[in-house]
Amino acid sequence: MIYIRDIIKLYVPKFKLEATQDVLPIVEQNNSFNFEIYPNPAQNQFTLQIDLQNLYQANIFISNTHGQIIDKISLNSDDKYLHYNTSHLARGCFHATLVNNNQSITKKIIIQ
Numbered sequence: 001m002i003y004i005r006d007i008i009k010l011y012v013p014k015f016k017l018e019a020t021q022d023v024l025p026i027v028e029q030n031n032s033f034n035f036e037i038y039p040n041p042a043q044n045q046f047t048l049q050i051d052l053q054n055l056y057q058a059n060i061f062i063s064n065t066h067g068q069i070i071d072k073i074s075l076n077s078d079d080k081y082l083h084y085n086t087s088h089l090a091r092g093c094f095h096a097t098l099v100n101n102n103q104s105i106t107k108k109i110i111i112q
Contacts, residue, residue, distance in 0.1 A: 033050075033052050033053050033098065033103070033105070034053075034098075035048050035050045035060075035098050035105070036107075037109055040108075041109075041110035041111065041112045042111055042112070043086070044085070044086060045083055046083075046086060047084070048082040048084065049080065050079055051080075052077055052100070056076065056077050057074070057075065057076055057077070057100070058075045058100035059072055059074055059075065059100070060072070060075060060097065061096070061097045061099065062084070062089075062096055062109075063095050064092075064093075071084075086111050089111050091112060092110075092111060093109070094108070094110075094111060095108055096109055
């Protein structure tokens, strides 16, 4: 007698998932800070308008759709705008994640 679980075992490929330090999870939480991205979609450059709301330091991570970190930018409370050159990025979808004190917010960026 053949069971469904035996059939599934025959057709499901084996794979291994590993997390490294270069992978950033995409998790949005309710935060006391925010940022906007424009233009979006972008071509040569996009701007992040950042509202840190009295937070002293934060980081922006630019990552691809696989969660691999492409760039990290350190911010301080005086930073309100960040102009980011996209010439080194391929066309496609990316994420910008603002991280501060174990809180994060992620937004999608389209590069044309």
